Amino acid sequence: MKVAVLQYRPEFLAVDANLDTVEEMLSEVDADLVVLPELFATGYFFRSTADAQSVSEPVPGGKTTDRMVEWAREGKYIVVGGLVEECSGRLFNSAAIVGPDGYVGRYRKLHLYYEEKLHFEQGNLGLPVFAVVDRSGQPYTLGVMICFDWYYPEASRTLALEGADIIAHPANLVRPDCPRAMPIRALENHLFTATANRIGAESVGNRTLTFIGQSEVCSPAGQVLVSMTRDEAGVAVVELDPAESRDRRVTDHNDLLADRRTDAYVL
């Protein structure tokens, strides 16, 4: 199957324009799974909760999820992308998962970073995985985590234990370390990861966040299969076999997940 990660610079709060830009960028993409950045159509550095509220929407049923479903139907792929979810007056930093047949599910970010804590509620839907299929009908299991979740090995481990073959990882990274950590997340869980990050910078007052790009797809062997630069806009596509994740023998005597010593961990 082919996995695509999209990297670009959204315009702050310009949802309609950003959706059009992403639609244009995806128009020629040949893939089974498309991963978009965190908050991919809204921008990131909200000056106030009112800013976040102004671009929030229900999931499903909002304009962003609806457009994602159009793209998924057209391209016959699964799309994972981040957005501001509004639910009963509360805001979540969420990812929607959609496919050619419509809405699949959502994930609400567990580990909020920096001033996200001022605007969003902590995720309250755990770390679900989703049983999906590629265009040839082959099933695979998709996990989702968002940006700063990478910092917590418990997140990707939970997804691995739930059977994820691939972790889709929408991001708005500003810290420098994720690009060298994701190959380790892939290796230690023996699965694929697909990080879609944004580029550009946003400021509130004299505080500026610069997004680091470097979107990448990593393999169960901990290799970077494809990576983008710090400032390019585009879509990177790589072919991979999700079934590779399922044989978790490390040696003839070691099975990665079976060898965990849950009796000894104090977590």
Place this chain on the structure above:
Amino acid sequence: MKVAVLQYRPEFLAVDANLDTVEEMLSEVDADLVVLPELFATGYFFRSTADAQSVSEPVPGGKTTDRMVEWAREGKYIVVGGLVEECSGRLFNSAAIVGPDGYVGRYRKLHLYYEEKLHFEQGNLGLPVFAVVDRSGQPYTLGVMICFDWYYPEASRTLALEGADIIAHPANLVRPDCPRAMPIRALENHLFTATANRIGAESVGNRTLTFIGQSEVCSPAGQVLVSMTRDEAGVAVVELDPAESRDRRVTDHNDLLADRRTDAYVL
């Protein structure tokens, strides 16, 4: 305080000669904590359990721990090193921790690698941490893990949650990934790591294990403070402040360990 990691090529099963070599290598070392490799005086690739049995000893009270105590007394440092522990007829891949006042404690490797499973019992003492002091009397908390334990983020996370400032990590690494994973272990737990690996190669029949050297000390910021090559023998020493590990604020809004979402992990 100063942390030293020792890297060399032991002679297979030649415990007395190896102890003499390490004693000589340590004779001029100025440090507060010395980390030696896994199975540092015995060699690694046992042809049989009888091989491992032949170099096993009780901990404390065996010749290796006794010699380590002599070194610790002379150098006024803590020493952590790996050895074959015999206990009631069972063998463990253990690390002894000793100081100027004698025996401090032991750790029995939890995650056995490859044919270690044929000779050793799995560790059954959990992941203890040790309250120790440097030469100036400043206290710090020492965690210990052995070699393949690095692959399991649960091990270093458990030590962090128990308050470890530094993880001493005796190793006999043969896989290539640990040197790039340890900075991530240090970063994700905001603590120091000190990996002491061996060099050289050992064979059983036509199977050869080549040890990768690259001993290294990593900082809570995920930086490599000092590293050795794939084939040099020597002792690398670096100065660090273990108290740096204790402020685990990632941003003004994020505390690394307090922000864990234990309600959502399925581990």
